[in-house]
Amino acid sequence: MIDNNFPPTYFAYLVRLWRSNTNEGWRVMVQDAHSEMQLRFDSLEGLLVFLKTQVGEPPPIPPTVHTDIATETIDLTQAPS
Secondary structure: OOOOOOOOOOOOEEEEEEOOOOOOOOEEEEEEOOOOOEEEEOOHHHHHHHHHHHOOOOOOOOOEEEOOOOEEEOOOOOOOO
16 A cells, blocks of 8 residues: 655656757656556657656746647645645
8 A cells, every 4th residue: 555645765767868950958858667658749848847746846947848639827835736
């Protein structure tokens, strides 16, 4: 049984980076190794904000996250409803 009263101490992700050409920024896809949920980011900065949020550091601004379903801005500083 998982005790949700304690913050996680381990994260595992598969990270893919790509760009169409050398004039464009990097695009990022992160897949959770346990749930297989995928998130996509338009920049490395978005990935860093996500990772900092996962380990408990507040992000400066919420990144734009692309899920398999839709593109939306998710405020990672707020607890899920």
